[in-house]
Amino acid sequence: MTRRFTLTRRLVGFSIVLAMVVIMLGAWTRLSDAGLGCPDWPGCYGHLVVPEKDHQLERAAALFPEHTVEAHKAWPEMIHRYFAGTLGLLIYAIAFFSWRQRKQGHPVILPTFLAIWVTWQAALGMWTVTLKLWPIVVMAHLLGGFITLVALAILHLNISFPEMHVEVKNRTRLLAKIAAAVVFVQIMLGGWVSANYAALACTEFPICHVGWTEHADFAKGFEPHYPGEKNYEFGLLSPEARVAVHATHRIGAYTTFAVMALLVFWLWREKAAFAKLFAPVLAVVLIVQMSLGVANVVMHLPLNVAVAHNAVGALLLLTIAILNVVLIRGRQRAQT
Numbered sequence: 001m002t003r004r005f006t007l008t009r010r011l012v013g014f015s016i017v018l019a020m021v022v023i024m025l026g027a028w029t030r031l032s033d034a035g036l037g038c039p040d041w042p043g044c045y046g047h048l049v050v051p052e053k054d055h056q057l058e059r060a061a062a063l064f065p066e067h068t069v070e071a072h073k074a075w076p077e078m079i080h081r082y083f084a085g086t087l088g089l090l091i092y093a094i095a096f097f098s099w100r101q102r103k104q105g106h107p108v109i110l111p112t113f114l115a116i117w118v119t120w121q122a123a124l125g126m127w128t129v130t131l132k133l134w135p136i137v138v139m140a141h142l143l144g145g146f147i148t149l150v151a152l153a154i155l156h157l158n159i160s161f162p163e164m165h166v167e168v169k170n171r172t173r174l175l176a177k178i179a180a181a182v183v184f185v186q187i188m189l190g191g192w193v194s195a196n197y198a199a200l201a202c203t204e205f206p207i208c209h210v211g212w213t214e215h216a217d218f219a220k221g222f223e224p225h226y227p228g229e230k231n232y233e234f235g236l237l238s239p240e241a242r243v244a245v246h247a248t249h250r251i252g253a254y255t256t257f258a259v260m261a262l263l264v265f266w267l268w269r270e271k272a273a274f275a276k277l278f279a280p281v282l283a284v285v286l287i288v289q290m291s292l293g294v295a296n297v298v299m300h301l302p303l304n305v306a307v308a309h310n311a312v313g314a315l316l317l318l319t320i321a322i323l324n325v326v327l328i329r330g331r332q333r334a335q336t
């Protein structure tokens with residue numbers, strides 16, 4: 001299968017790298033407060049590039065009199081859109097070639113899903129701007145990027161290594177599924193922290209400041225927001241609500257670490273060579289991610305560390321997803 005589908009495999013491989021770049025650019029845009037660097041979509045102040053020349057600035061002022069062009073915020077937003085748009089075109093190409101080769105056995109379900117999903121992801125990108133950083137949309141857009149990356153990786157695995165599988169004990173397989181769910185929920189919490197500008201609500205370790213439980217407002221922190229004329233840039237939550245959101249993410253991080261550490265231990269004790277090989281890989285990604293999380297707290301959220309925290313979070317989800325795929329294959333192989 002690998003030789004027959006060389007072009008598609010290469011497109012998928014390049015798309016995986018590009019998807020990771022898009023995730024990092026999205027984090028960079030969000031964390032540098034450039035999410036509304038351009039008030040329109042898909043262009044920027046009515047242009048395909050950030051307006052900087054006099055005649056462009058005059059047109060921008062006429063189209064958006066209530067806004068002032070800030071090039072240092074607009075460029076991160078537009079660069080993210082350029083890369084995301086390129087990724088979308090690549091995914092459409094993958095779906096096209098997959099359908100053309102379906103009679104030769106090329107998988108089409110996942111490529112079709114990706115084509116539909118990236119269209120939805122583009123809509124979320126538009127709503128992020130038009131709904132002025134509505135937290136639910138911002139979080140969904142972040143999750144959408146992670147899901148795109150994982151789906152591309154699974155597609156690459158299905159094309160390049162369709163026979164790869166590993167058989168493990170039932171308890172290890174079950175824990176791997178639980179770990180994947182825990183990691184996904186933790187990423188959702190991280191997205192909610194970021195969307196509500198709660199990353200600096202707690203600046204002490206390991207949980208928050210002294211007496212935080214007496215003031216944290218969990219009801220308001222996780223209360224659904226509704227779009228309207230509000231501008232959610234810099235967040236609308238109270239300090240107490242932000243503390244609740246941040247503390248929940250911290251508790252989720254400790255839970256994730258405990259579940260993943262147990263999974264690493266059980267993988268290491270399995271007889272299968274692949275499981276033993278996967279255990280240290282998973283352990284390294286987990287430790288790096290936890291270290292970046294701690295660094296964000298003690299260093300007060302430096303941009304490069306925060307972006308890296310997003311990227312390694314994506315790698316963690318990617319790793320646990322691939323593990324689950326090969327474990328599921330192993331069980332199916334054992335049953336046949």
